[in-house]
Amino acid sequence: MRVIQFIEDGQLCVGVVAGDDEIEVSGAREGVYGLALQAAREGVALEALVRRLDSGRRVRYQSLVDERRLLPPVTHPDAARMLISGTGLTHLGSAASRDAMHAKLQEDTNLTDSMKMFKLGVEGGKPAAGQAGAQPEWFYKGDGSLLVAPECDFPVPGFALDAGEEPELVGVYVIDDQGAPRRIGFAVGNEFSDHLTERFNYLWLAHSKLRPCAFGPELLLGEPPADLRGASRIVRGGEVLWEKPFVTGEANMSHTLANLEHHHFKYPQFRRPGDLHVHYFGTATLSFSDQIRTVDGDRFEISLDGFGRPLRNAVRFEPAPAVVGVTSL
The missing domain is CATH 3.90.850.10 (Fumarylacetoacetase-like, C-terminal domain)
Known part of the structure; x- marks a missing residue:
């Protein structure tokens, strides 16, 4: 699994790379850092936690690049x-x-x-x-x-x-x-x-x-x-x-x-x-x-x-x- 971070409406968002131009948006609101700490506290695999929090929403990867909304992934x-x-x-x-x-x-x-x-x-x-x-x-x-x-x-x-x-x-x-x-x-x-x-x-x-x-x-x-x-x-x-x-x-x-x-x-x-x-x-x-x-x-x-x-x-x-x-x- 590959994940990214980006900005949407002024908020930090986490996404999973689902294809060449598709990002699955996570429902997590504290970034990959927050997800990592949560996974450690719950004793679960980080990838499983990310999957569990999938919001069902999708965005175009290229639009994040073109609009310079990408952040470092952590x-x-x-x-x-x-x-x-x-x-x-x-x-x-x-x-x-x-x-x-x-x-x-x-x-x-x-x-x-x-x-x-x-x-x-x-x-x-x-x-x-x-x-x-x-x-x-x-x-x-x-x-x-x-x-x-x-x-x-x-x-x-x-x-x-x-x-x-x-x-x-x-x-x-x-x-x-x-x-x-x-x-x-x-x-x-x-x-x-x-x-x-x-x-x-x-x-x-x-x-x-x-x-x-x-x-x-x-x-x-x-x-x-x-x-x-x-x-x-x-x-x-x-x-x-x-x-x-x-x-x-x-x-x-x-x-x-x-x-x-x-x-x-x-x-x-x-x-x-x-x-x-x-x-x-x-x-x-x-x-x-x-x-x-x-x-x-x-x-x-x-x-x-x-x-x-x-x-x-x-x-x-x-x-x-x-x-x-x-x-x-």
């Missing part, structure tokens, strides 16, 4: 309680690059920090069930206030050096009343980063990640296939400027999802009841690697087989901000 009523984070150096990439990487890992005794981190994942990122494996790279992205809805623009701050896409699988989680993480589902994501800032010095990675992001428009309930294949493209002036296939899912990763989830939720502060977590699982495909630099109005389009319609967002460059001054009280 939101929190308090944006500050929606934590967005991610992990990097988690994907093996293509077979050719994988072979080259493994050869280098065996031959080079003077590895960079990034290569050392990748090596940790290759050697210990897929432990046996119930065991903790290698700890991945982890970064903080922001809270729900930086989340951009599908079909809307990414604001690029004037101090940014770059505005590049990162096509990724996203996991969405709610913390139940007992403080246990509960997986809601998975979506296509664009983690969107400043790669020039990161490349200048890897210690600026944290700065490069403090940018808007998006996921959706659809949320897949249940487990995703292990081998996921999609496409990432940039459209400029109505024509495709750049396009590449990308792969994700555990079959194409050096870590299991369970291992990445453990190393996020092992911290008690990430298990506060009622909080929502959005986690980007990483990628091996970037237009930046092909020397692409985006300009105002470029549109990202990211699709993943089995996840419905593509995630589309354009970039909008903002003027340089004034220096932020701080005054004493």
Whole structure:
């Protein structure tokens, strides 16, 4: 089952994707977040609860797109309680690059920090069930206030050096009343980063990640296939400027999802009841690697087989901000 969120008459609505252009409208009024908490409290499957609340009403999917009424497929009523984070150096990439990487890992005794981190994942990122494996790279992205809805623009701050896409699988989680993480589902994501800032010095990675992001428009309930294949493209002036296939899912990763989830939720502060977590699982495909630099109005389009319609967002460059001054009280 794939679900979406949208606005109708000023109200948050939940819909189930029933066809290419048909959405079954749910009677739920507290969004997917509210449904997830209700399912946890009742001890029922989220998909069954969504089915139970079907209103019998239908709307056209395309009209929601055209009128820009789509929302991210999960939101929190308090944006500050929606934590967005991610992990990097988690994907093996293509077979050719994988072979080259493994050869280098065996031959080079003077590895960079990034290569050392990748090596940790290759050697210990897929432990046996119930065991903790290698700890991945982890970064903080922001809270729900930086989340951009599908079909809307990414604001690029004037101090940014770059505005590049990162096509990724996203996991969405709610913390139940007992403080246990509960997986809601998975979506296509664009983690969107400043790669020039990161490349200048890897210690600026944290700065490069403090940018808007998006996921959706659809949320897949249940487990995703292990081998996921999609496409990432940039459209400029109505024509495709750049396009590449990308792969994700555990079959194409050096870590299991369970291992990445453990190393996020092992911290008690990430298990506060009622909080929502959005986690980007990483990628091996970037237009930046092909020397692409985006300009105002470029549109990202990211699709993943089995996840419905593509995630589309354009970039909008903002003027340089004034220096932020701080005054004493």
